[in-house]
Amino acid sequence: xxxxxxxxxxxxxxxxxxxxxxxxxxxxxxxxxxxxxxxxxxxxxxxxxxxxxxxxxxxxxxxxxxxxxxxxxxxxxxxxxxxxxxxxxxxxxxxxxxxxxxxxxxxxxxxxxxx
Amino acid sequence: xxxxxxxxxxxxxxxxxxxxxxxxxxxxxxxxxxxxxxxxxxxxxxxxxxxxxxxxxxxxxxxxxxxxxxxxxxxxxxxxxxxxxxxxxxxxxxxxxxxxxxxxxxxxxxx
Numbered sequence: 730x731x732x733x734x735x736x737x738x739x740x741x742x743x744x745x746x747x748x749x750x751x752x753x754x755x756x757x758x759x760x761x762x763x764x765x766x767x768x769x770x771x772x773x774x775x776x777x778x779x780x781x782x783x784x785x786x787x788x789x790x791x792x793x794x795x796x797x798x799x800x801x802x803x804x805x806x807x808x809x810x811x812x813x814x815x816x817x818x819x820x821x822x823x824x825x826x827x828x829x830x831x832x833x834x835x836x837x838x839x840x841x842x843x844x
Numbered sequence: 845x846x847x848x849x850x851x852x853x854x855x856x857x858x859x860x861x862x863x864x865x866x867x868x869x870x871x872x873x874x875x876x877x878x879x880x881x882x883x884x885x886x887x888x889x890x891x892x893x894x895x896x897x898x899x900x901x902x903x904x905x906x907x908x909x910x911x912x913x914x915x916x917x918x919x920x921x922x923x924x925x926x927x928x929x930x931x932x933x934x935x936x937x938x939x940x941x942x943x944x945x946x947x948x949x950x951x952x953x954x955x
Contacts, residue, residue, distance in 0.1 A: 733887070771933070771947035772888075819887055832878070833935075833943070835887030 732756070733822050733836035741842045748807040750839050752820030761803035762821040762833070763787075763795060772819065778803055810843045817841075847871045847944040850934050854950035857924055865949040867917040867934030875937040879908050879919045882931045882948070891919070891932075921951070929953045 736751035754761065762777040764787075774787030776795040784795050792814060796804045803822075807814055820836040848869045857863045867877070876895045880888035892901045892908040894917065901908050905922045921928055934946035 738885075769947065772945045774943075821887075832890050832893070835880075835889070837887050838885065840885070 733820055733834050735818075735820050735836040735839050737839050738837060739840050739842075741844065742807075742810050743844050744811060746807075746810050746843075748810045748841065748843075750805040750807075750818055750820075750841070752803045752805070752822075752836055753801050754803075754820075754822035754834070755801065756822065756824065756834075757800065758822040758824045758834075759800070760823040760825070761797065762823070763793075763803065763805045764819045764821065765789070765816040766819055766838070767816050775805065810841075812843050815841060815843045848934055848936055848946035850932075850946035850949050852949060853947070854952070856952045856954060859924060859926060859953055859955050861924055863921050863924060863951065865919045865921075865932050865951070867919070867946055869915050869917075869934070869936045869944065869946075871936055871938040871942075871944045873938060874912060874915070875939075875941075877908075877910060877917050877937070878935045879906070879917075880933040880935060882933060884930070888933055919949075924951075924953045926953050926955065 733754045742748050760779050763775040764772045766772050773789050778784045778797040794806045818839045821833045823833040824831050851866045878893045879891045882888040892903050894910040896912050907920045910917045929952050931948040931950050933948045936944045
């Protein structure tokens with residue numbers, strides 16, 4: 730079974746702090762994604778990566794950056810956390826292109842609260 | 845405007861009853877449509893996937909339908925159980941491997 734793990738289930742940070750969210754997948758997938766999920770808004774793509782050291786902006790990249798130094802690990806960075814970044818953050822990974830057989834697998838999520 | 849609309853936004857059903865969730869999409873060209881189940885505090889898990897040529901697909905008590913002509917899909921839950929309480933998210937793959945997410949149907953099953 731594919732496993733996508735996230736470093737923390739719950740995180741509380743203060744405004745202005747630098748925050749690192751870590752995601753690791755164990756199936757050698759090329760593609761990795763970071764989403765945030767908010768009530769009434771659904772999942773929104775922040776950043777994605779299709780290879781080591783490669784990154785692409787998603788729909789809402791402002792206030793975030795990412796790092797992918799190793800294939801299995803994709804980090805989301807909040808350089809200076811703000812209260813409007815309080816959200817559920819979901820990491821996902823996928824093998825190759827999105828077709829009938831290449832499912833996107835999600836991690837359990839990190840609920841981040843910025844005070 | 846959201847490209848994937850789900851209805852109803854939320855519903856409460858009695859244990860043992862059936863329910864149907866709707867997903868309408870506008871994106872194109874269509875590639876496939878997945879239904880995910882997301883338990884509270886967890887990541888989404890895929891239930892079914894349907895391509896253009898498929899009309900119906902079942903996964904246990906979950907049955908998904910797709911009408912690619914009208915761009916509509918439904919997810920039917922038969923004989924609901926308490927463990928079916930979750931958010932159900934419709935995700936459409938279109939174009940150059942882009943994903944469009946619905947906002948989810950929140951289902952609460954009560955005894």
